[in-house]
Amino acid sequence: MAFLRFLICSVFVLTFTARAAHMSPSPPVKAAYWPSWFSESFPPSAVNTALFTHIYYAFLMPSNRSFTFDLPETTRAELSQFTTSLRRKNPPVKTLFSIGGGGSDSDLFARIASNAKSRQIFIDSSINTARKFGFDGLDIDWEFPKDTTEMKYFADLITQWRKTIDREAKLTSRPPLLLSAAVYYASEFRTYGEPRSFPAAEISKSLDWINVMCFDYHGSWDTTATGAHAALFDPHTNLSSHYGLRSWISAGVPRSKMVMGIPLYGKSWTLKDPYVHGVGAPAVGVGPGDQGILTYVQVKEFNKKTQATVVYDIRTVSAYSYVNTSWVGYDDIKSTTTKVEFAQANDLRGYFFWALSYDSGDWEISTHASKAWVEDQY
Template sequence: MGKLLTLLVALCLSQVIGAERIVNCYWGTWANYRSGNGKFDVSNIDAGLCTHLSYSFFGINDNGDINSLDTWLDYDLGFISQAVGLKRQNPNLKVLAVVGGWNEGSTKYSSMAGDWYKRQNFINSALNLLRNNGFDGLDLDWEYPNQRGGNWDDRSNFVTLLREIKEAFAPYGYELGIAVGAGESLASGSYEIANIAQHVNFINVMTYDFAMASDGYTGFNAPQWAVENAINFWLSQGAPANKLVLGVGTYGHSYQLSDSSQNWPGAPCRGAGNSGPYTGDSGYMGYNEICLNNWYTVFDYNNAAPYAYSGDQWVSYDNVLSVQYKMDFALSKNLAGAMIWSLETDDYRGQCGESYPLLKTINRKLRW
């Protein structure tokens, strides 16, 4: 009997230890419209590198109903069905519909969460979206409760919304995730952390965007200390480690230096850096753009992050080494896993060497 009990305990422990960590791959479907080597569609996705594929984004209308933000791409081109079809390549892949995002704002979500009828509209439309298209769950990316046109009641209303979604999803086995602001000041104003954690399968913590050109000086997009502080804050407020997913940005924030001879972190800048050839947004460059530049590159070990500069252009980003530091921290805290924002700005074509270098680094640390 004693030997049997020991064997059962060992078996249970091995199952816990061997449980696969999450690697959640966000996909900004609009990258289909980029030109040349920046164009990204379903054919560019390696389904074996992700446990979850987060199809971004859907929006809502004023009544709380979920709607497509690009019906031509989602349905006419068949991107949704093609994304769900990736489960033929990886039968364990979960494909999630992501609702929200920065451009959707907060006002409509605040109104929906605070109104019972609009919440029911949202939940019913979510069920229809998932059932009709073969999605495995929903990721709600409200940026952010109690901010950008929201109000203080958003914090408790968000808990109510998530509880009602969870109850509606339970008969179907759908997963429910959320994407959340990372830092203490943002998170404490937007979330009742312990309460929301009860109702979701996992929490994608957006541990990036800690600095940008609007600050007036150069800074690191995701320095290790800021990432660790954010995760430790979420843990301290009652978020279970096994529901926290650490976010990695496959992009950098770029700056135009005020004085090209002052090119260190904290140096003054006069605004956003030049746009990259694929992404086309000033102040923002994909890793697949950064790695092609022959800029002078420095790895700052105090921040466990690289930066690069050329003339009056300066960029902070993540590379393979900085991602390794982040994954070591995630493992040390026994987190649920990691996510990337987003697939289409990793070096998915392998123009600078190995394809998907950042995503593969995450997999090597967490899964392989």
């Protein structure tokens, strides 16, 4: 297995230009998003901070009228508890709050980012909120700018945001807030609207890093075949992390500003034929879980309860399990640690998980991922 990981990392390195000599690399990012809707069952005090460097509060949204963060008292209390709890942990971690999310109003972000005045109102409110509740930074999860015009708005937003953050830090003599963004797995879109690309130059200049969402390549929108929804490689299509990360590097975003996303959940299908069960096998619908989605905890329970057969797929660097016509694809310890080693071998900044509470009770995946990132490599 060690040789396989070495081979995978070597292949990836050879795909790009020669690696630069190591000077003083940026501190690694071992991050995870904390879904606030699980606050009662999974409070921030339950986080094992020894395994992470940054934790994201997910999510906040500005008002669709004022463009400011007009938060109810319950949310304000939760934000205070979040930062206080994680700051008191040993070791402490840095905290950011993420704005948006997959189900948020993309049109609202476009309205905010469309002119300098509304951008400034939003930016000032975000900085004030971060300072008020003790956050170390901010994250924008705009899914996704839908055309070239909105991509320009995104560029304008992060450029103005960075200038305001730097100005605020200078005026207050505080460390500048971190600024990151969750982005599509590839730097360009060739589906979901007109062809368009993220503004790589502005991203490189204005953001501390990007969280590249290297997952959701397959799912309930295509029930004709199973798929490795976070495939590192795909021999048949461009739906792979290898392709996506290569596109970001080719666009000019520094490797030191790229954080690779790893899912703590699986996607399921119902097989057409229980005897044909590989990645890409014919399917007739979604399988177990909530609309074909199971957290890693639920995958483990499914495997144990059904005594499912577990297979590691070398081609895609993923795992899947099946029993009768039920099929689940996910990342296990092997695929996760291989991806982490792959990220570090290629000088990426780090990795992040969606989502924190989906790991097993003993932090199985997170622990192995943290150990796989060798701190003294350089």
